[in-house]
Amino acid sequence: MNIVAIGGGTGLSSLLSGLKRLVGKSVDSLYAIVTVADSGGSTGRLRQIYNIPAPGDIRNCIVALSEHEEIMKRLFQHRLKGEGLENHAFGNLFLTALTDITGSFIEAIKLTSKILDTKGTIIPSTTDSIDLVAKFSNGAIVKNEEDITNYGKHNKVHIVDIWIEPKNPFVPIEAIAAIESADMIFFGPGSLYTSILPNLLIDDINKSIKNSCAKKVFICNVMTQPGETDDYTAYDHINMFRKFGGIDVEVSIINTKMPPNDVLKKYIEAGQEPVVPDVAKISKENIEVYAEDLVSEDISFVRHDPIKLTSLIERIMDKYVLY
Numbered sequence: 355m356n357i358v359a360i361g362g363g364t365g366l367s368s369l370l371s372g373l374k375r376l377v378g379k380s381v382d383s384l385y386a387i388v389t390v391a392d393s394g395g396s397t398g399r400l401r402q403i404y405n406i407p408a409p410g411d412i413r414n415c416i417v418a419l420s421e422h423e424e425i426m427k428r429l430f431q432h433r434l435k436g437e438g439l440e441n442h443a444f445g446n447l448f449l450t451a452l453t454d455i456t457g458s459f460i461e462a463i464k465l466t467s468k469i470l471d472t473k474g475t476i477i478p479s480t481t482d483s484i485d486l487v488a489k490f491s492n493g494a495i496v497k498n499e500e501d502i503t504n505y506g507k508h509n510k511v512h513i514v515d516i517w518i519e520p521k522n523p524f525v526p527i528e529a530i531a532a533i534e535s536a537d538m539i540f541f542g543p544g545s546l547y548t549s550i551l552p553n554l555l556i557d558d559i560n561k562s563i564k565n566s567c568a569k570k571v572f573i574c575n576v577m578t579q580p581g582e583t584d585d586y587t588a589y590d591h592i593n594m595f596r597k598f599g600g601i602d603v604e605v606s607i608i609n610t611k612m613p614p615n616d617v618l619k620k621y622i623e624a625g626q627e628p629v630v631p632d633v634a635k636i637s638k639e640n641i642e643v644y645a646e647d648l649v650s651e652d653i654s655f656v657r658h659d660p661i662k663l664t665s666l667i668e669r670i671m672d673k674y675v676l677y
Contacts, residue, residue, distance in 0.1 A: 358536040362389035362411040365544030367418035372660030374473040384474035385532035391486045391552040393498040413445035419472035479553040482523035489515040507581030525558040536568040554599035571605040580625035587630040611647035
């Protein structure tokens with residue numbers, strides 16, 4: 355079976371760290387199509403200097419798929435010190451340097467993946483430098499991924515429209531080929547508006563997904579995200595994904611376990627709440643729902659557990675292999 359995972363941020367890298375365990379077993383090929391619309395921190399500065407796609411989410415996915423995950427994570431996520439280098443992730447600089455040397459962002463990713471011995475193929479959704487733009491309920495139009503989230507968070511307004519600039523960026527042929535060969539396509543987990551949807555706002559990516567016969571699976575976030583999905587239920591996540599992404603969801607994966615009260619209190623104070631698993635409402639949309647405990651036992655952070663999530667995905671895969 356060929357699997358494609360689409361998204362970005364820590365959500366996608368967490369998913370990949372679990373899915374890589376299936377490669378060579380129930381999974382023949384694993385592809386990650388990753389957003390490059392990030393505009394903050396080290397990634398944002400390197401974009402401005404070198405006019406390259408954002409390397410941050412790519413870096414995280416390479417580390418997640420690496421057979422040397424722990425030591426490489428420490429190296430590639432290491433933040434440097436000193437004037438000019440301060441707060442740059444080593445992995446971002448590594449990818450940028452290889453892009454500068456080879457003249458190709460794609461080639462830099464391939465070489466880095468080879469060095470880190472990844473179990474899967476990582477592909478940027480575009481090799482152009484793109485910007486995310488959102489319109490809010492108060493009429494404000496905000497550009498750049500980081501600024502969009504911050505604006506929504508500080509002004510308590512919600513996103514009513516979202517797009518990318520330029521509108522038709524170049525898409526690597528590898529991304530289209532991966533989608534065309536896919537048996538299942540996974541969206542998320544991750545920031546709905548700034549990690550998942552930016553990939554689908556690219557016309558060629560969107561058209562390829564719509565034309566694909568693959569099962570399309572939406573993995574809903576465990577917690578809401580301030581500035582993006584405040585008060586969203588699981589149904590709201592899926593509904594907005596369909597509205598702005600234009601993609602029909604056939605299967606949804608939803609967490610049902612609540613975090614402990616002391617941990618929950620900290621998240622609520624930070625403006626985050628558990629995503630309500632309104633399963634019946636989703637089922638009425640003819641979407642198959644898989645709802646169960648999917649969170650990590652680490653009580654410090656409420657997030658998907660890669661092993662639990664992969665185990666469920668394997669069961670879903672087994673079902674569709676039989677068809």
